[in-house]
Amino acid sequence: MDLIKEINDKYLALEAEVDQKLEKVQAEELKLEQQNEKLAETSTTAVPRVLSYEEALLRNTNTLKALEIAKARLRSRSTYSPVEKLLQKALQNYRRELESLEEVGDKREEKGNPHEEEDNLYDLVMQNVIEAKKQQTTDL
Known part of the structure; x- marks a missing residue:
């Protein structure tokens, strides 16, 4: 009987370890879901990024170039x-x-x-x- 009791105790201990690991995995899954929800909320309500002076100058220069190209294309199409x-x-x-x-x-x-x-x-x-x-x- 002692042998059976030892086997039962051994498997109870293993079962307790598995239960603890399962609880940890479930807790981590819950944390991950909450983080994903927070990320989804922040991505929809994202604050516009404030550009530095150099970045704004570069963006504006590129925009002006694109507008000049579009203007030239329209001019050439209208003269044909x-x-x-x-x-x-x-x-x-x-x-x-x-x-x-x-x-x-x-x-x-x-x-x-x-x-x-x-x-x-x-x-x-x-x-x-x-x-x-x-x-x-x-x-x-």
Whole structure:
């Protein structure tokens, strides 16, 4: 019987140690939960950090640079006009047509009929204008 009593005492002692360790773990878990709650409360009600003079100066300089860049981008976008591009295309087409007319006119002068080309010049210019308008409407 003494043997059984010794075994029971031994296991009771071990059980008491396990219970004490379990209580410590539960107490630490409770502390951790409370700390997490405090951190959550302080993070939502965080006080804004006061910057030093140098930090504020650096922040303000960076803000001004960013604003200047944005201003330049807006300025460049506002000055671009698709009408200018269309006018450039029309001008190029007109010049090409004039060059081709000059070549045709030179050939006709050689044949002896230059006045007919001058009469058709107005019609060709108007035709170029109409084509440019058509391109403008298709590009948009």
